[in-house]
Amino acid sequence: MAALRPVIAxxxxxxxxxxxxxxxxAELIGDETxxxxxxxxxxxxxxxxxxxxxxxxxVRQLGELWSETAxxxxxxxxxxxxxxxxMIAFRKAVPDIFVNYYKLYPLAxxxxxxxxxxxxxxxxxxxxxxxxxxxxx
Numbered sequence: 001m002a003a004l005r006p007v008i009a010x011x012x013x014x015x016x017x018x019x020x021x022x023x024x025x026a027e028l029i030g031d032e033t034x035x036x037x038x039x040x041x042x043x044x045x046x047x048x049x050x051x052x053x054x055x056x057x058x059v060r061q062l063g064e065l066w067s068e069t070a071x072x073x074x075x076x077x078x079x080x081x082x083x084x085x086x087m088i089a090f091r092k093a094v095p096d097i098f099v100n101y102y103k104l105y106p107l108a109x110x111x112x113x114x115x116x117x118x119x120x121x122x123x124x125x126x127x128x129x130x131x132x133x134x135x136x137x
Contacts, residue, residue, distance in 0.1 A: 018061040019068050026071055035073040037065075043083035055089065063093025112136045 026035060039045075049055040066075065075094070077087070081103065090097045107115065116132045 017064065019065045019071075022065055022071060022073065023068075026073075031072065033072070035071065036076055037073060038076045038078070040078045042077045042079040043086070046083055046086040050086070059090055059093045062090065066094045066096075109136055 022035060022037070026033075029035070045055065045058070049058070062075075065071070065073070079087075084101075087097055113132050113136060116135060117127060120127065
């Protein structure tokens, strides 16, 4: 994280292309590390910028980023299901946009503890006593 501080610090005044910004991050973390760009609550983009030049420019830049084969990266979009159809705007710029699709159903509390604990335990990390249970409740 310390290596990313210079990029994070300059991100507030960055006006250049998205591909250059992600390229700088790739330089800092090294070519062997794959970047996953997570776009959470992505429907907000359509709520605020649908049918605007800003959305068109973002689509263009995201397509440019996706096409940059020198970058080892993936894109993950998280959004409410009723907005998935809006992603059609990205189909030309990011042809693989609909290749992988996963519908996440609400997590039953009976499974939540397993979801919280097992990935960490596989890496030898344990939650403090009662912490996972407090997160769930």
